[in-house]
Amino acid sequence: xxxxxxxLLLDSLASAALIFFAAVGLTLVFSVLRVLNVxxxxxxxxxxxxxxxxxLFIASRxxxxxxSFAALLCSAVFVAALFGPLIERTxxxxxxxxxxxxxxxxxxxxxxxxxxxxxxIFGVQSLYEDAPVRLLGTSQIGGVVYLNYQLLLIGxxxxxxxxxxxxxxxxxxxxxITAVVADREMAQSIxxxxxxxxxxAFSLGVFLAALGGALAMPTSGVAPGLGAxxxxxxxxxxxxxxxxxxxxxxxxxLIVGLARVLAIxxxxxxxAVAPYAAMLIVLLxxxxxxxxxxxxxxx
Amino acid sequence: xxxxxxxxxxxxxxxxxxxAADGVSLSIQDGEFLAIIGPNGSGKTTLLNLxxxxxxxxxxxxxxxxxxxxxxxxxxxxxxxxxxxFQIPQLFSDQRVIDNMMLALAAKDGLWTMVRPLxxxxxxxxxxxLLALIGLADDRKRISRTLPEGHRKLLDIAVALALKPRxxxxxxxxxxxSALERFPLMETLMGALRQRQITALxxxxxxxxxxxxxxxxxxxxxxxxxxxxxxxxxxxxxRVLQTVVGVA
Amino acid sequence: xxxxxxxxxxxxxxxxxxxxPWLQFVLTLAIAKGFAALGVxxxxxxxxxxxxxxxxFAVSAYGVAFLxxxxxxxxxxLLVLSVLTAALTGAVVGAFLIRYxxxxxAMLNLAVSMVFYALFAKLYGVTGGSDGLVVPIPxxxxxxxxxxxxxxxxxxxxxxxxxxxxxxxxxxxxxxLGHALSAVHTNExxxxxxxxxxxxxxxxxxxxxxxxxxxxxxxxxxxxxxxVPEFAFWTASGHLVLIAVLGGxxxxxxxxxxxxxxxxVHTAAVTVTDAWNLIxxxxxxxxxxxxxxxxxxxxxxxxxxxx
Numbered sequence: 034x035x036x037x038x039x040x041l042l043l044d045s046l047a048s049a050a051l052i053f054f055a056a057v058g059l060t061l062v063f064s065v066l067r068v069l070n071v072x073x074x075x076x077x078x079x080x081x082x083x084x085x086x087x088x089l090f091i092a093s094r095x096x097x098x099x100x101s102f103a104a105l106l107c108s109a110v111f112v113a114a115l116f117g118p119l120i121e122r123t124x125x126x127x128x129x130x131x132x133x134x135x136x137x138x139x140x141x142x143x144x145x146x147x148x149x150x151x152x153x154i155f156g157v158q159s160l161y162e163d164a165p166v167r168l169l170g171t172s173q174i175g176g177v178v179y180l181n182y183q184l185l186l187i188g189x190x191x192x193x194x195x196x197x198x199x200x201x202x203x204x205x206x207x208x209x210i211t212a213v214v215a216d217r218e219m220a221q222s223i224x225x226x227x228x229x230x231x232x233x234a235f236s237l238g239v240f241l242a243a244l245g246g247a248l249a250m251p252t253s254g255v256a257p258g259l260g261a262x263x264x265x266x267x268x269x270x271x272x273x274x275x276x277x278x279x280x281x282x283x284x285x286x287l288i289v290g291l292a293r294v295l296a297i298x299x300x301x302x303x304x305a306v307a308p309y310a311a312m313l314i315v316l317l318x319x320x321x322x323x324x325x326x327x328x329x330x331x332x
Numbered sequence: 333x334x335x336x337x338x339x340x341x342x343x344x345x346x347x348x349x350x351x352a353a354d355g356v357s358l359s360i361q362d363g364e365f366l367a368i369i370g371p372n373g374s375g376k377t378t379l380l381n382l383x384x385x386x387x388x389x390x391x392x393x394x395x396x397x398x399x400x401x402x403x404x405x406x407x408x409x410x411x412x413x414x415x416x417x418f419q420i421p422q423l424f425s426d427q428r429v430i431d432n433m434m435l436a437l438a439a440k441d442g443l444w445t446m447v448r449p450l451x452x453x454x455x456x457x458x459x460x461x462l463l464a465l466i467g468l469a470d471d472r473k474r475i476s477r478t479l480p481e482g483h484r485k486l487l488d489i490a491v492a493l494a495l496k497p498r499x500x501x502x503x504x505x506x507x508x509x510s511a512l513e514r515f516p517l518m519e520t521l522m523g524a525l526r527q528r529q530i531t532a533l534x535x536x537x538x539x540x541x542x543x544x545x546x547x548x549x550x551x552x553x554x555x556x557x558x559x560x561x562x563x564x565x566x567x568x569x570x571r572v573l574q575t576v577v578g579v580a
Numbered sequence: 581x582x583x584x585x586x587x588x589x590x591x592x593x594x595x596x597x598x599x600x601p602w603l604q605f606v607l608t609l610a611i612a613k614g615f616a617a618l619g620v621x622x623x624x625x626x627x628x629x630x631x632x633x634x635x636x637f638a639v640s641a642y643g644v645a646f647l648x649x650x651x652x653x654x655x656x657x658l659l660v661l662s663v664l665t666a667a668l669t670g671a672v673v674g675a676f677l678i679r680y681x682x683x684x685x686a687m688l689n690l691a692v693s694m695v696f697y698a699l700f701a702k703l704y705g706v707t708g709g710s711d712g713l714v715v716p717i718p719x720x721x722x723x724x725x726x727x728x729x730x731x732x733x734x735x736x737x738x739x740x741x742x743x744x745x746x747x748x749x750x751x752x753x754x755x756x757l758g759h760a761l762s763a764v765h766t767n768e769x770x771x772x773x774x775x776x777x778x779x780x781x782x783x784x785x786x787x788x789x790x791x792x793x794x795x796x797x798x799x800x801x802x803x804x805x806x807x808v809p810e811f812a813f814w815t816a817s818g819h820l821v822l823i824a825v826l827g828g829x830x831x832x833x834x835x836x837x838x839x840x841x842x843x844x845v846h847t848a849a850v851t852v853t854d855a856w857n858l859i860x861x862x863x864x865x866x867x868x869x870x871x872x873x874x875x876x877x878x879x880x881x882x883x884x885x886x887x
Contacts, residue, residue: 134629134682135868136683137686138629138825138868139865141821141861142862142865142868144861145860146865148815149856153858261813265690265691272684305695305698312691316676320679320680
């Protein structure tokens, strides 16, 4: 029994890391903008496509494969810079102050648009470029062989969690964001440029999504449908953790990662369903997630 | 002594560290008009929330005709004969006045039909009669969102009356109503309540209204009842004059 | 009077295939999607957007295929049983989902529908996997039919059901229960204080909406002759949402008008481009931003608020 525990835990951590990257941007954007971006999954898959394209380009030109690491980061930056401000200013900003139904429909429409755009630009084949994985090699832990790339991902996920926490608590930007999250109108009335905060927060969310896709690409590739699968997974994680709760997303990622790995070990045909089973169980006990809360009383 | 229609026993509840109810007990007899007065923000609405299942107390209980209703949902308590009019009128604001009334009437005795329309001749008549009683007959086709504040309050009360309750809880019924219309409204309302033998608990700021219409007054401050008695007794109590804002 | 327009429209639709026989299939499919979109529209009344309703469309179509394989061959029986299956699934799924509102409701619907999709696509042994299942031509009152005859019957049956079911849904929306449904969106607290159990109002609406989507799915299954996992895919739900939103405040006729309009546009667009999702997405955004009352709202004049 003990020789399945370590592999189980490490597999779960590796799975959780990728899942966290998929979900953290979604919950971050929700916490600041109070908008759930239904197109979030598409930005993840666009990040993966761009990373794959750059990686394949690097390989085809026989450039140094170590550039592929930079490619991953650059893809995310590129996607965030291109789509972040654009989407926020044209679509998301229009929804502020309007009913939630509007927000859902607008971002859902965007989701449909982006999915077709990806198909038109990148084609229907699945893409795959695993230079980063190959370059890092493997390690033996507890008698099982692991990709060092997976261990890197775990490390990166931890860095992101700590980094975001430090950003919020110890930087000026973080304090501004906290003010806007706590009371948007109050923040505006004391002169905080909420528009700028929103663009930054949204773009950061896009960056994290695209980064997630890019980081996952060397291990899982990218194919049509990834956007939708990621969207529902990201939502499941955000829902389990509590919408808008970054630490919650981290905990939820661990839960979902574990659920997925347990399914793969013991009931493989249900591995795609495992995250949703976990979500169902959590929501039955705590309807708004582990760290989520209901809005204030109205009368 | 007869069993009170509504009884609260030792209610305790806190919000954000503030004691909204600190060992509150009260009882209302059948047919009474009980007024609650006290400074703004002292938690009087919380009392109404506690009695109607909108808020659960940390400890203590609420009883309706002896039945423990503390943990019941608001809809269950409503069906037991308790209706409520709110401080901020709770209406179906995109609907016409008469639609609001008809839905309330249907809720009382005709919701579970998918076949007959909401608007039947009988229901419409009843709705119009209630609106006439409360003085909103002319407004019946207006969208309720477009009514002035005072009329929205009246509609809120009319909707509560449509439930044919035994106990009516009113949260500041005359706030938003002009000084001129205040007494006629209360005259009509109290007359209707007396005629239908409805017991009333009302939170009120207008002391003249309280003096004229309440049988008994509870003085509330910072989560507890600090004085109790007939309007005359209470208005002569120096502690009351101190704590209640606006009493000369 | 609006009833006259409606009757005229139905008669026109009924005779269109005489002029252009290829329209019969398109119209049948449009009516099928209209039913499903009507289901979405019913929930929209309560301010709830389901972006996963295609799951009930698919469940019903798969139900027809399973039942046919199990030997059930009669059209009427297949229709009734598959709709009941969709309704039952709706009741079970709805029991959990109606605790939620707005974004949570929308996303949970999406998530559940993608689970259905995954199951349909993966359980190859049961569902035929990505190839799907055949929906054979059923017998009608005992008579075996060839395809052209059956498709004609299916068309007229769909048209008839559109009228009958449409009228029934209209009555529902006009009833106290239907008004309570709209009121959930406006002031849930007031409803509870009127003694109305909001959860029951919503569950009934959700089950009904699932049954409507199921009716559409069954008709579509018969018309296409096959059911595939894509019936439950999220983009299919998206198309239903667009139809419901296009149909706008028009209630029952709105959903069918929207479906017919969209199916026509689709038939035309498909010859030029295969970026249909992009068009649907852009159209959805455009309608929300510039025509919030929907297509129907543009055409119908403001009649106070009489609904």
